[in-house]
Amino acid sequence: MQDTFRIGDAYHIDPSLNRVTGPNGITRLEPKVMQVLVCLAAQAGQVVSKDRLFRAAWADTAVTDDVLTRAISELRRLFDDDPKQPWVIETIPKGGYRLIAPVNDPQAAESVPNAVVTADPRPNRVLVATLSSAVVIAVTAGWFFRPGREVKTPASPQLVLLTMLRGLETCPTFSPDGTQIAFSWNGEKEDNFDIYVKFVGSSEVRRVTTDPAADVSPAWSPDGRQIAFVRARSALPDSGGTIQLVSPLGGADRKLSDFRVNADGPDSTPIAWSPDGRWVAASRDIANADAGISVIPVSGGTPRALTHATAPAWHSGVAFSPDGRRLAYASCGGMKTDLPACDVYVVDLGSDFVPVPPPRRLTNQGMAIHGLAWTRDGSSIVYDTAGRGPYYLWRVMADGAHEPERIEVAGFGSSRPATVLSRDRLAFQRRLPTLGVYRVWPGHMPEPVLVSPAFDFEPDFSPDGQRLAFSSRRSGDAVEIWLASADGSNPQQLTHGAGPRRAPAWSPDGRRIAFESMRADGHYDVWVMYSDGSALRQLTTDPGDDKAPTWSRDGKRIYFSSDRGGGRDIWWVPAGGGPVARVTHGGSGVIAREVFDGSAIVYQTAEGDSPLVMLPLSGGPARQLVECVRYMGYIAGKGLAIGAAGIYYGPCGSGPQSSIHLIDPATGRDREVGSVSDPFFLSGLAISPDGNSILVHRGAETSDLVLLENFR
Numbered sequence: 001m002q003d004t005f006r007i008g009d010a011y012h013i014d015p016s017l018n019r020v021t022g023p024n025g026i027t028r029l030e031p032k033v034m035q036v037l038v039c040l041a042a043q044a045g046q047v048v049s050k051d052r053l054f055r056a057a058w059a060d061t062a063v064t065d066d067v068l069t070r071a072i073s074e075l076r077r078l079f080d081d082d083p084k085q086p087w088v089i090e091t092i093p094k095g096g097y098r099l100i101a102p103v104n105d106p107q108a109a110e111s112v113p114n115a116v117v118t119a120d121p122r123p124n125r126v127l128v129a130t131l132s133s134a135v136v137i138a139v140t141a142g143w144f145f146r147p148g149r150e151v152k153t154p155a156s157p158q159l160v161l162l163t164m165l166r167g168l169e170t171c172p173t174f175s176p177d178g179t180q181i182a183f184s185w186n187g188e189k190e191d192n193f194d195i196y197v198k199f200v201g202s203s204e205v206r207r208v209t210t211d212p213a214a215d216v217s218p219a220w221s222p223d224g225r226q227i228a229f230v231r232a233r234s235a236l237p238d239s240g241g242t243i244q245l246v247s248p249l250g251g252a253d254r255k256l257s258d259f260r261v262n263a264d265g266p267d268s269t270p271i272a273w274s275p276d277g278r279w280v281a282a283s284r285d286i287a288n289a290d291a292g293i294s295v296i297p298v299s300g301g302t303p304r305a306l307t308h309a310t311a312p313a314w315h316s317g318v319a320f321s322p323d324g325r326r327l328a329y330a331s332c333g334g335m336k337t338d339l340p341a342c343d344v345y346v347v348d349l350g351s352d353f354v355p356v357p358p359p360r361r362l363t364n365q366g367m368a369i370h371g372l373a374w375t376r377d378g379s380s381i382v383y384d385t386a387g388r389g390p391y392y393l394w395r396v397m398a399d400g401a402h403e404p405e406r407i408e409v410a411g412f413g414s415s416r417p418a419t420v421l422s423r424d425r426l427a428f429q430r431r432l433p434t435l436g437v438y439r440v441w442p443g444h445m446p447e448p449v450l451v452s453p454a455f456d457f458e459p460d461f462s463p464d465g466q467r468l469a470f471s472s473r474r475s476g477d478a479v480e481i482w483l484a485s486a487d488g489s490n491p492q493q494l495t496h497g498a499g500p501r502r503a504p505a506w507s508p509d510g511r512r513i514a515f516e517s518m519r520a521d522g523h524y525d526v527w528v529m530y531s532d533g534s535a536l537r538q539l540t541t542d543p544g545d546d547k548a549p550t551w552s553r554d555g556k557r558i559y560f561s562s563d564r565g566g567g568r569d570i571w572w573v574p575a576g577g578g579p580v581a582r583v584t585h586g587g588s589g590v591i592a593r594e595v596f597d598g599s600a601i602v603y604q605t606a607e608g609d610s611p612l613v614m615l616p617l618s619g620g621p622a623r624q625l626v627e628c629v630r631y632m633g634y635i636a637g638k639g640l641a642i643g644a645a646g647i648y649y650g651p652c653g654s655g656p657q658s659s660i661h662l663i664d665p666a667t668g669r670d671r672e673v674g675s676v677s678d679p680f681f682l683s684g685l686a687i688s689p690d691g692n693s694i695l696v697h698r699g700a701e702t703s704d705l706v707l708l709e710n711f712r
Contacts, residue, residue: 005041006104007088011079013037020078027078028496030475031408032057033071040089040099049096072097073492155710157409162200162427162705166190171217171270171371172427172705174420175248176224181427182208182248183705184216184229195229197248200707208250215244216268222277224248228256230271230282232263240285241268243296257296259303260285262316269316270371270416274353275324281306283316283329293318293329295353306355307347316342317383319372322421325349326398328381330369331361341366344383344396362396363404371416374398375712376424382407384415384428390473391415393428410708419711426711431703437470437488437684439693440660440674449488449695455479457697458503458684461486462510462531465689469494469504469513469531481515483531486688494533501527503548507555507575514539514549514558514575526560526573539573540580548591551575553598559583561590570603584615584622593642595665602647602665604629604639609652612640614665625663626670628652630682643687648673648694650682658682660694 004014012021018034020027029037039056040048053068072089075081079101081088088101162181163169167190172183182197185205193214198205209215214232221228227248232241241263246253261282262269269283279295291314292307306327309315313333320327327349332342343366347359367385374381380398384391390412396404407414413432419425435457437450450456454473461468465486472482475493479500484491494513495501501517513531516524517538526549529536540546544564551558557572562580564571567587573580583589583601592603600617602625604610612626630650631639640649646664653659658681660674676682679699686695 006102007041007079007099008101009104013041022078029074029078030071030496032067033074036068036071037075040097041103044099044101044103047092047095047098053096070492157711158709159409160707160709162707163198163205164704165205168193168431168701168703169705170429170431170703171416172418172429173218173220173227174418174425174427175220176222176420176422178420178423178425180248181705182218182220182227184214184218193232195227195246197227206250208246208248209244209253211253214263214268216263217270219271219273219280220248221273222275228271228273228280230261230263230268231255232268240287243271243280243282245298256280256298257300257303259294259296260288262286262291262314267370270318272318272320274320275322279353281318281320281327283314283318286311286314291315293327306353307359317369317372319374319381320349321374321398322376322378324353326378327353327355328372328374328398330372330383331359332369339368339386342369342385344369344372344381346381346398360400362398362400363394365404371418373417373419373426376419376421377712382417382419382426384417386415391431393417407708410706414706424710424712426708428706428708429703430706431701433701434699436698436700437468437695438680438698440676440680440696441692441694446676446680446696446698449486450484450491451488456482459686459695460504460506461686461688461693462506463508463689464510467531468686469506471500471502471504481513481529481533483533486693494529494531495536505550505558506531507551508553509555512575514551516547516549516560526558528558528575537577539577542580546571550591550593553594553596559592559594559601561592568607570601589615591639593640595647596642596644600665602640602642604631607631612647612649625665625668626651626661630658639683639685641685641687643691644689645691648685648687650685660685660696 006012010023015034015038018029018031035057036053039053079088090098090100092098166188167186169183169185172181180199184193185196186193193216195208195215195218196205197208215229217230219228226245228243228245230241231244240260243256244253245256262285271280271282273280281295283293284291290308292305292309293315294303294305296303307315315329315331317330326346328346330342331345332340334341344362345359348356350356370384372381372383380395382395384393393407393410393414394404395407413430414428416429418427435455437456437459438446439449440446450470452474456472458471459468468484468486470482471479473479479502480493481495481501481504482491482493501515503516505514512528514528517527518524524545524547525538526540526546527538542564546560546562548561549558556575558575559572561568562571568590570583570589570592571580588605589603590607592601594601600614602614604612608631609628611624612629613622613624615622629639630652646662648662650658651661657675657677659672661670662673663670676696680696682696684697
């Protein structure tokens, strides 16, 4: 059921657009939530098991029951459905769910000849249309399945995990026969990237290179005898690297040429063999004035430029079409939302791979691209993108006839695609940085509070200590504001926008939540909403960045950090909206919080390790409280937190262990109250109202290789 249909008389459902039109206007549903609704509507009146719903919406993803529970809650909120007295979705204990509202297809009566619409809403037009379609299918099947005719049904795509090693496995490339994969892995000790090879379906891996430098971005030669790869000469970004050649069986490697390529550890630029095996194409180091794509002769000789890119633009992600007549690459120029803004281009190639201009632009997304690969038949290009969220795989037709389509089955975090001419296979890396929230207190091990396969961060306790507002990427694409119980249970999504929406902060009465929201141009504004996610209101509209909102103790003001006046300073806006007012001047204030009695604000003086100062709200100069507070990156700027006992912060210092200090602003007494060690860190501190719980973050990253069988 992918055509439009109705729930009752008031709700019009359009699955193709993930859109519901109802009494309150248009609502956009997450794709997975829409798939749950479509599955229930297709079997209206019948009990649909949880397993059936999981297969419908999360067939290729391992998820827990709370994901489905959240989807059902979203639908009930949309339809104003009471689970105790439902009119739309009924919960069947130990059975599943049943859609009990009338389901009507507004197009069925017109599309089915002589359709009969009964007065009973249950066997409605959807059923009539389905039965009529079944007759057509049955008649057609009678011809296709007549005796003597063999029918071959294309196998459906299937995800297979290729590697699940300790550390990071990246940059897959197929052997020409598609039975082996070469890849880069940082090893059991996670201390250096080298090239490894394994057979598809085998758990054994063979190490091919052993150099102390990082060996990344392998590319298997068309004859199967060599693997080209990038050796990054420095761990520093943009330091350049060289192309090396090695046998898949291992042994000594040799440098192809002194040509310097883009090299940035595991994210180094992909390289590609020409189909005839005579050339290796690569992106020139972006430190060069011309950071285009060149081909290096394998037999020796001078590299030759194929494309030209004048700084600050550069080209990367090179891939030859199967017939060698076209070259696909990513053209990047400038930054967008802190990532490169890239698009896919194709240029025709003449004899001896001489480009025939002009190149053709196939996409207009302006997002970071790490890798490209042609489909086996040469009709389209698979590539990865990351904008405001994680990487995804996309496909675009090589003739530019259609808009790009996301390859949903690959899932989020997918990048560096690789294909092979001999089989319907697509390999890629699924790299998932994760961020979780943990509770710490003296004498105890850190205890997980908010942990998921996505990002959970920036927690803020409600004034009664019973709930947590937090930022999360659990919904998939963008960061949104979520709500959970103080122990992390019962998570629910509050915002549903283009995102990112983050840095939630509770009002003192617990009724509202302020947060920052990114606009389409990549800049932020301050918003506020009720704690149930309703009545969203934008409070600031300056072209610059207004970020990290916090409340005054009386709930009348919202402080925020803004660069609108030149440099980053502290401003405030009335909680109900209105003119803003400046608090600090000269770029001397970031991330402000009122002390517990509301008499002053405290803030760090710069973005980075810097002093902590206190500014009286009654007037007078700011005075320094702490000489240096660790900044540790921007996570809502929460390098400090306010509690009844004083100000919690992390002092500057080096080493894997970070101490948590508490200072009384009235007396200046400063003492250590806890500590954490890597991979835990203090940015994003939150203190429960009773002072018994300190929340910190834990960062981690996984990267495995995945195979999509039967990819066409």
